[in-house]
Amino acid sequence: MSTLREVATHIRAKNAGPFWLTVDVFLPDRLAFDRVVASGLTDPVVVGRTYEVDPASVRVFPIPDLNVVKVSFPRPTTQGSRDDRDMHGGQQFVPLLDLPV
C-alpha cells in the first residue's frame, strides 16, 4: 500500500471563492488515476471526515482525460474570518497526502 503523496505528481489546494476550497490531484497516468479513484479520495465521507465538513456537501470530479481528481467542499471557516488559518487555502492539501492508495 502506498500513499497519495507517493502516487501523485502534484497536489494543490486553493480557494474557489471565499466560501469554498478545492483540491486538485494530478496523477502521472491512467493506472495511477484508476488506483486513486478506487481509494477513498473520491468518497465524500473520507473527504468530509478529513476536513470536518458534511459529506453531503463534498463535490467529487474524477477527470480521466487529464488524469486528475478534483474535490471541492465548503470552507470549514469562511475566508478571512477570525478563525481562518489559511487565507488563500493554499496549504489545505496536506491532510490528504498520507491517504492510503
Next chain:
Amino acid sequence: MTDPIRVLFPVGMLGGGFPPETVARGIELGADIIAVDGGSTDSGPHYLGTATAKTARAAVDRDLRVLVPAAHDAGIPLVVGSCGTSGTDAGVDWVHDIVEGICTDLGITRKVTRIYAEQDPAQLVELLAQDRIHPLGTAGELKPETLERCRHIVGLMGAEPFADALRDGADIVLAGRSTDTALAAVLPLMHGLPAGPAWHAAKIAECGGLCTENPRSGGVLLTVDDNGFTVEPLAAEARCSVRSVAAHMLYENADPFRLREPAGTLDASGAVYTALDERRVRVEGVTFEPVAQQTIKLEGAASVGFQSQLITGIRDPEILGRLDEWCGVLIAYLDKHVPSTFGLNPDEYHFSLRRFGHDAVLGEAEPERDIPPREVGIVLTVTAPDQATAGDLAKFANPLMLHLPIDDDSPFPTFAFISSPAEITRGEVFEFVLQHAVDVADERDLFRTVRTVVGQ
C-alpha cells in the same frame, strides 16, 4: 464566417508586471483589444472592507505605462476589470487617476469610461423585500441586517456593461467589480462570435500566463472564431500545452466544467483540446447555456471589530513538550480575568491563538500534531469592538506571553518577544458575509457609467 477576434491578456493581475516586449508581440500578432483584470477576492475581505487596493500604486502605474500607449498606438481599446482589487467605486477612481496621469505625461488624449459596481445597501434591502435576492450554494437566506452591516457591497458585472462602453467609443474602460472573464469575452461577443468559445477563452486567460507551461513569462493571446479558440503565449520562448490549458479550468473553481456568468452558464464538459504546434493549443466543443433569469452575484464585507496581536517565540523544550497545557493555562487565565478587569461580556471580545511551527496552519486537521516541535511562534490575536480595547486586552495578555509558567511551582520563564512594543496594531478587520445573487431584468441594471476625456 465571422472574422476572428484577438484578445491580448498581458498578465493575471494588473500590477503583477510583465515584459513590455510581450505586449508588443501581441500587437504584432493582430490584437483587437487589450484586457487586464485588476482584482479578486482571493486576498481576503480587507480590500473590499476598506475599499483599498492590494497592489502598490507604483506597480499599477508601471503596467499601465506599457498598456495605455500600446493600445493608443495600435488604435485598439484597453479594458480593465475589478479595478483596485475589490472593484469598489474608490478602486475605479484610483485607477482612473493613474491613467489620467499617464495620458497627461504622454501627451495623448483618451476617452475613458468608468463603470461603477458598488451597491447601495438600502436599495438591496428593497430588492430583498421583493424576493429578488437569493442564496447561492450553501448560503442561508439573507437577512436585511446582514446587508446593513456591510461596509462595501459590489455586484459582479458581466460583459454587457463593457459592450455598451465600447459601442459608445470608449478607448479605455475602467470597470468596478466584474467577473474575471467578462472583460476578455466582451469583444468576441460584440462581433457576434459564439458565446461558448468567447467565455471559455476568457476563463483560460484570466490568470495570464498561468495556462502556459511558463507562468512567469507573460500573458497570452486568444483568437476566438466561429468554431472555437486558439491560445498562444506572448513570450516567444513560452509554450501552451494541452495539459497546461485544460488544467486551468480546474484553477480556483469548485466545478471544473461549469462556470456561471450573469447571462448564463459555460459548459466545458465537451471541450476538445488539440496541440496545433509546440506553442499553441486549439479548443473546440464548448457551449454556453443562456438563462431566462439573469442574475448579478454580490460580494459584501462587514466589520468584525478591531485587532491587536502579540507574537512570542518559545524554544524551551520543557514547555514545547507540554505546549497544549501551556496554551490552555494562558487562555484559561484570560477567560477568567478579562471580564472582571475590563467590564466586558465574553461575547464582546475574542482571543485566538496560533502556534506557528506546531499546528498553526492546519489546526485540528494537522496529521502530525503529536510530534514535539523544535521551536514555536505563538501568535495571540485579540478582537474587540474598538482599537483601544483591543490594545488594552493585548497589554493585559503581554505579561503572560512573556512569563507564563506552565505550573504554579515552575520556575519563572521568559519567552522571546520579537519587538517592542510587543503589541501590534492591526486596525479594523472584515469578513465576507454575502453569498447571494440578485435577479435582474437586464444585466446592466445595477451598474452606473461615467464618461470623461483625459490627457492633452
